[in-house]
Amino acid sequence: MRRCSAFGMPEPTKRPGFTDAPAVTPSGPEERFRQLVSGVADYAIFLLDSSGRVKSWNDGAQRLKQYTTEEILGRHFSVFYPREMVDRKFPDMELEVAARVGRFEDEGWRVRKDGTLFWANVVITALRDDRGSLTGFLKITRDLTDRRRAEEQLRQSEERFRLLVEGVVDYAIFMLDPAGNVASWNVGAERIKGYRAEEIMGRHFSTFYPPEAIAEGKPARVLRQALEQGRVEDEGWRIRKDGKRFWANAVITALRGADGTLRGFAKVTRDLTERRRVDALREADRQKNEFLALLAHELRNPLAPIRTALHVIGQTRTDPGEAIRAQAIAERQVRHMARLLDDLLDVVRVGEGRIELKREDVDLRDLVHRAVDAVGSAAQERRHSIEVDLPREPISLSADPTRIEQILGNLLGNAIKYTDVGGKIRVRAARDGDDAVLEIVDNGIGIDRKALPRIFDLFVQAERRLDRSVGGMGIGLTLVRRLVELHGGTIEASSAGARMGSRFVVRLPAKSRIEPPFPAAGTGELGETVAPPVRVLVVDDNVDAAESLMMMMKILGQDVRVAFDGRSALDIAAEFRPELVFLDIGMPEMDGYEVARRIRGEPLTRDARLVALTGWGQHEDRELSRQAGFDEHLVKPADPAALERALAETRP
Ligand code: ADP
Numbered sequence: 001m002r003r004c005s006a007f008g009m010p011e012p013t014k015r016p017g018f019t020d021a022p023a024v025t026p027s028g029p030e031e032r033f034r035q036l037v038s039g040v041a042d043y044a045i046f047l048l049d050s051s052g053r054v055k056s057w058n059d060g061a062q063r064l065k066q067y068t069t070e071e072i073l074g075r076h077f078s079v080f081y082p083r084e085m086v087d088r089k090f091p092d093m094e095l096e097v098a099a100r101v102g103r104f105e106d107e108g109w110r111v112r113k114d115g116t117l118f119w120a121n122v123v124i125t126a127l128r129d130d131r132g133s134l135t136g137f138l139k140i141t142r143d144l145t146d147r148r149r150a151e152e153q154l155r156q157s158e159e160r161f162r163l164l165v166e167g168v169v170d171y172a173i174f175m176l177d178p179a180g181n182v183a184s185w186n187v188g189a190e191r192i193k194g195y196r197a198e199e200i201m202g203r204h205f206s207t208f209y210p211p212e213a214i215a216e217g218k219p220a221r222v223l224r225q226a227l228e229q230g231r232v233e234d235e236g237w238r239i240r241k242d243g244k245r246f247w248a249n250a251v252i253t254a255l256r257g258a259d260g261t262l263r264g265f266a267k268v269t270r271d272l273t274e275r276r277r278v279d280a281l282r283e284a285d286r287q288k289n290e291f292l293a294l295l296a297h298e299l300r301n302p303l304a305p306i307r308t309a310l311h312v313i314g315q316t317r318t319d320p321g322e323a324i325r326a327q328a329i330a331e332r333q334v335r336h337m338a339r340l341l342d343d344l345l346d347v348v349r350v351g352e353g354r355i356e357l358k359r360e361d362v363d364l365r366d367l368v369h370r371a372v373d374a375v376g377s378a379a380q381e382r383r384h385s386i387e388v389d390l391p392r393e394p395i396s397l398s399a400d401p402t403r404i405e406q407i408l409g410n411l412l413g414n415a416i417k418y419t420d421v422g423g424k425i426r427v428r429a430a431r432d433g434d435d436a437v438l439e440i441v442d443n444g445i446g447i448d449r450k451a452l453p454r455i456f457d458l459f460v461q462a463e464r465r466l467d468r469s470v471g472g473m474g475i476g477l478t479l480v481r482r483l484v485e486l487h488g489g490t491i492e493a494s495s496a497g498a499r500m501g502s503r504f505v506v507r508l509p510a511k512s513r514i515e516p517p518f519p520a521a522g523t524g525e526l527g528e529t530v531a532p533p534v535r536v537l538v539v540d541d542n543v544d545a546a547e548s549l550m551m552m553m554k555i556l557g558q559d560v561r562v563a564f565d566g567r568s569a570l571d572i573a574a575e576f577r578p579e580l581v582f583l584d585i586g587m588p589e590m591d592g593y594e595v596a597r598r599i600r601g602e603p604l605t606r607d608a609r610l611v612a613l614t615g616w617g618q619h620e621d622r623e624l625s626r627q628a629g630f631d632e633h634l635v636k637p638a639d640p641a642a643l644e645r646a647l648a649e650t651r652p
Helices: 028-037 059-065 083-087 090-101 145-167 187-193 211-215 218-229 273-300 303-314 320-351 364-374 376-381 401-417 476-486 543-555 566-576 592-601 619-628 640-650
Strands: 043-049 103-111 117-128 134-143 172-176 182-184 231-239 245-256 262-271 360-363 385-389 396-399 424-432 435-442 490-494 502-509 535-539 559-563 580-584 609-614 632-635
Touching: 028 043, 043 059, 059 134, 083 090, 090 103, 090 117, 090 134, 117 145, 172 187, 187 262, 211 218, 218 231, 218 245, 218 262, 245 273, 273 303, 273 320, 303 320, 320 401, 320 476, 360 364, 360 401, 364 376, 364 385, 364 396, 364 401, 364 424, 364 435, 376 385, 376 401, 396 401, 396 502, 401 424, 401 435, 401 476, 401 502, 476 490, 535 543, 535 566, 543 559, 543 580, 543 640, 559 566, 566 580, 566 592, 580 592, 580 640, 592 609, 592 619, 609 619, 609 640, 619 632, 632 640
Parallel strands: 385 424, 535 559, 535 580, 580 609, 609 632
Antiparallel strands: 043 134, 103 117, 117 134, 172 182, 172 262, 231 245, 245 262, 360 396, 424 435, 435 502, 490 502
């Protein structure tokens, strides 16, 4: 367009503030144009002659550039330009381009009369007459300072925000395009996920998910949810570039333009691995505390009957029958307590891999008999019947008999505990191919289907009862399973449900059928022949322990002396020449090891049988006492049968 279309418009009423330039001859259309634009206040609209001098001026021009018409008409338009632009001959260039191509548009700083700058949008149009020769220029200038300021503020704030996001190290903050490909990446993302921006930009964000999450369609699902709900929060495992997993909390927000179209997604991810670990530790700590409370409770329980029994025995008026019953109660409780402690120590040791099996050739039938005998009184108390079903041939195993008895004892103990009075318990052992199979079935309270898979876990009890009259500490089955596994076997529990009874099946690798005969179990019966009494020395700094053992040995008809410390033990030994010494290890001043070494060192006493009595029963403790010269190592509280055996072995 060579001419301004406004030139053809009907003549408007003349507006004030418009003055003809005296140097320019008004033409018809130009005059109309002047009238039209004179009152426009928002735009500076003016004419230049072909050399760039101002030919007309309107209200807007006056407002914008501050010159009155009189001041500006005839002056060269370069006064509107900053010095530096005039030096570059920018105004001349503008006119030259406009003359050549018809139009020139520019945005830039311009100068007002008072020297202040404003940001202008300028359009210059060349004007030509009918013959096509240049008559001048139309210049329209708008003041865009406000817009420019707003844009600049926006730009700065975006820049600040970008710098802020880019600098955040604790959060991965990045953008996804609408298809889910990574579109921006901050240092936090690099730190948490391990990729540098150039490695990951453009790749799909499912890269961060582990295979199982991808298999179940999680990445697509979260984007869909973000689309539907605007925002979605999610926790789960993610994968770093190096393949390591981390536990992430991620928030995905859908980003939409003003018209509602999807621009992409913003994703903010935090690494919560450490927090999760702390939570797990806290949970373990809570379980441990709960267990300690339970343990204290379980250990305190047997104390009440023991104390009462002792009181009864201590009364002078108690008749002998009652005293024997009270004693039986106390003994049973002590056994119960000792078993709890043994289980507890064992479960820790197996857990740490510190239990060594002392395998020997055993007949499972013997072990079943012994275990059933051991629980006999407990079963009787609850009037249960125990049916034992064993084959005629031996079931030979290479196994640790103590541990197998422990397994049986625990399973039988549970069957007795978890069956109502008058129940039926069946124990069956048999060979099944290369395995020995042990089955313990009861018709008791049964095990809930939901609880079944977990009953072998540590501290797990199918049902926490308030009165806990029958419960234990939830370690029995854990220990049983570990011991079975140590033997290379398996254990399974089944139950048709509550009140339907339970069935435990243990499979152990058996030995082949051709076996050397089992040695007959020597019972070492006492008192069959009348032998002279054995000289027994009992040494323990716990006076009660020493005296009660002395009493027991006396009842068995032996010649007994007692010492309460190492030194007096040696003095007595030198003169008494004991054949059997029960020696406590932990004593002040001179401990049991030292006493043992000295007894071994004296010709008169060195053949004595030395039996250690101690609270420490681990392998290394036994090794220490062996090195000190002990013949045997008994853990307190020692089973009376073991004490009697020690006696029997002194003079075989
Ligand atoms: P606890 O010391 O509680 O007996 P265990 O580890 O021996 O611990 O057993 C775990 C849980 O399994 C028990 O608390 C009980 O709920 C369940 N349970 C074990 N044996 C039986 C059984 N024969 N009948 C029913 N429930 C049983």
